[in-house]
Amino acid sequence: MAEVKVFGFWASPYSRRVEMALKLKGVEYEYIEEDLGNSNKSPQLLQYNPVHKKVPVLLHNGKPIAESLVILEYIDETWKDGPSILPKNPYDRAMARFWAKFIDEKCVPAMWKACSSAGEEQEKAKEEAQELLKFLENELKGKKFFGGVDSIGLVDIAANSVGYWYVIIAELVGLKLVTNDNFPNLCSWMDEYVNSSSVKEHLPDREKLTEYFRAHLT
Ligand SMILES: N[C@@H](CCC(=O)N[C@@H](CS)C(=O)NCC(=O)O)C(=O)O
The missing domain is CATH 1.20.1050.10 (Glutathione S-transferase Yfyf (Class Pi); Chain A, domain 2)
Known part of the structure; x- marks a missing residue:
């Protein structure tokens, strides 16, 4: 089974976007809550999003994707079943x-x-x-x-x-x-x-x- 993980923060509308899209597609995932306080970010978050060091990060079979809008498009293209997130035209x-x-x-x-x-x-x-x-x-x-x-x-x-x-x-x-x-x-x-x-x-x-x-x- 595919490994799908979301690194997020409960109050973040950006990481919630990713969770909403996965839910819409019916994709199961593991959620990892990040502590975004000073110097508290996990080594994984810094490793997976070294450019922005922000949540959300989607990890799919070991490959990280950052930036919520980019992730939403990735989800739509990867899980074709379920409703489309982007229009076809x-x-x-x-x-x-x-x-x-x-x-x-x-x-x-x-x-x-x-x-x-x-x-x-x-x-x-x-x-x-x-x-x-x-x-x-x-x-x-x-x-x-x-x-x-x-x-x-x-x-x-x-x-x-x-x-x-x-x-x-x-x-x-x-x-x-x-x-x-x-x-x-x-x-x-x-x-x-x-x-x-x-x-x-x-x-x-x-x-x-x-x-x-x-x-x-x-
Ligand atoms: N443009 C980014 C924004 C993500 C973002 O701003 N995440 C915030 C949480 S709401 C964050 O990780 N902040 C930590 C920091 O700035 O150090 C996206 O769409 O994913």
Whole structure:
């Protein structure tokens, strides 16, 4: 049987992405929790991801793969059974990659800035984040998931922090970032996404995550 291991961190939306994808494909794996504190990373993590020294790392039959979006594509190409994570059509595949990259490079940093700043700086950061999120709102027009009518795909999995982590963080800091009034499509996507079966069991406990960010934001 294939050896599949995930090096992750419970509060990391990136390592949760990998677990969600494996779950979606029905792949069994061993999970190894990393201590990301100063100098506490395991020798294996440093060996398998010497460039970034970050989780997640997927180890498949002894071969390491790092970077969650790269891992998601690897999972899709390696385990053909089960639902596809990327669309089949080349244009749709390119678009899925485009939006996943947009989430990581634009939306996530902007949402973090909005949640971790204060005063006037926060107001400005909130507006900037909302401008970016409008593109995602638009992408969801007439769709239940970014992947389509019924299927969770690359962009949904990539957007897990938008749909869960940042809801919790924004609530913790009292920021009204994504509401039903300004982002109705995004809000109903969040609801569908966090309640879908392959996702639900791989979301960290809400209370525990709130405590984690309370400690790390202050
Ligand atoms: N771009 C990476 C981001 C991974 C990442 O930021 N992982 C964090 C945990 S959320 C980490 O390992 N941090 C440890 C460190 O920065 O030393 C991915 O998509 O996998």
